[in-house]
Amino acid sequence: MASAPVLAEAADLPSTSPPPSQSGHLTSPWTSWYHRFASWRRALDLPNPGTVENLQKEAKLTSLNNYFFDGARADINKTLSANPLFQVTHSFALGSQSAPPSYNFGAVFGSNNVFLQGGIDHEGNVNGRFNQGWSANNVSKVQAQLSEQKGHSMIQLEHDYMGQDYSFNVKAMNPSPLDLTGIYIGSYLQSVTKNLALGVETVFQRPTPDVMESTTSYLAKYTDSDKNWIATAHVQPGGILQTTYWQKLSEKVEVAADLQMVTLPQRRDAIATLSAKWDLRMSTFRAQLDSKGKIAAVLESRFAPTFAFLVSGEIDHFQNAAKVGVGVMVESSPLTPEEMGLQAPPQL
Secondary structure (H helix, E strand, O other), rough: OOOHHHHHHHHOOOOOOHHHHHHHOOOOOHHHHHHHHHHHHHOOOOOOOOOOOOOOHHHHHHHOOOOOOOOEEEEEEEEEEEEEEEEEEEEEEEEEEOOEEEEEEEEEOOOOOEEEEEEOOOOOEEEEEEEOOOOEEEEEEEEEEEEEEOEEEEEEEEEEEEOEEEEEEEEEEEEOOOOEEEEEEEEEEEOOOOEEEEEEEEEEEEEOOEEEEEEEEEEEEEEEEEEEEEEEEEEEEEOOEEEEEEEEEEOEEEEEEEEEEEEOEEEEEEEEEEEEEOOOOOOOEEEEEOOOEEEEEEEEEEEEOOOOEEEEEEEEEOEEEEEEEEEEEEEOOOOHHHHHOOOOOOOO
C-alpha cells in the first residue's frame, strides 16, 4: 500500500541526466557544418578526375614510347578461359640494338575483383602483379620483382581510392618495417571545376636511417566539356616541367603533343614530341616526330582475330642511324571469334 506514495515522490524528484539537446551540443556545430559542406559539394556535381598515374594516359596511348621496338619479336598467346580470364603468353625477342635476345613466359588471371599477372624470363628473373578490388572505389595493388642482379629486386605496395570528385593514392617502394627505409609516395587530385583538376604529389625517400629527403610536385589537368581534348602539366622541383596535349580529331584519328623542359642551373634542355594515331578497320598506325630529329612509326595489322603483323621503324637524322623491327602476334583460343571480340580485360 505504501508503494504508490513512494513512486509519486520519486516522480517529483528532478532528473539528473542532461537533456538530449545538451548531449550533442558540442558536436552539432561540426556535424552541421560537415553536412552543409558535403551537400554543397554534391550540388556542384564535379566529375572524378582520374588517378595521378593516368594523368597523361591519352597522350601516352597515342605516342610510340610504349609500342616501338626493333629487331624481331613474336608473342604467342593462348586463352584458356574467358570468365574468369586465364591466359598464358610466350614472348621471344632477338636482334635488337638496345636489348639482348630474351624469352619470357607470362600468365594472366582476372575476375571482377582480382587481377593476377606473372612472368619469368630466360635468366630466371621473376616479376608479378596482384590487384585486389575491395569495392568500386578501393583497389590495393602489389608489384614485385626478383632478380639475381644486385639492386634489381623490388616490391611495391599501393592503394587507390576514388572519391566522387577526387582521387587519392599512396605507394611504398621497398619499405622496411624495421628502420622505415624506402621510398614513399602520396598523391591527391581534386576537381575544382567540371573541366579543371589540380593535384599534388609528394615523394619521401629514406635510403638509410640517417638520410631523409622529400620533394613535392604539382599537377594540373584540363578536360574539354565534350572530352575531345585534354591538356596536362606536371611541375617538379628544380625547374622540371612536362606538359601534354591530346586531341581526338575524329573517331579514328588522335593526335598528341609532349613537351619536357629542364631548367636546372647546371643543365638546360628541352624536347618536344608530336604523335598521331590512326585506327582503321583491321589495323592501327602510329607516327611520331620529335625535336631531336627522330621520326618513327609503328603499324599493327590484324589479318584475323588470331593473327597480327607488326612493323616498326625509326630514323635518327642527327645521329645518322636507323632501326627496324618486325613482329607477329598469334592468339590460340578455344573461344569463337565472336567471343574473343567481346572479351575485355578486367578494369583494375
